Amino acid sequence: MNSFEDDFNGKTMNFQEQQRRQVIMNTIENHDYLLVVASQQNKTVEQVKYELMMKLMRKS
DSSP: OOHHHHHHHHHHHHHHHHHHHHHHHHHHHOHHHHHHHHHHTTOOHHHHHHHHHHHHHSOO
16 A cells, blocks of 8 residues: 555544544434433433443444
């Protein structure tokens, strides 16, 4: 790979990471969705939020 490809791949990964984080943050802010997920998984909303925050902290 040349330096242009390296730079492009780095920006793409950065964009993908930003997108991943934004999806998680939007999910955390969507209280109706959190209630549905918590109900389906027999968990509290706080547990679901915590799990989403853990996803946010680790890289996929």
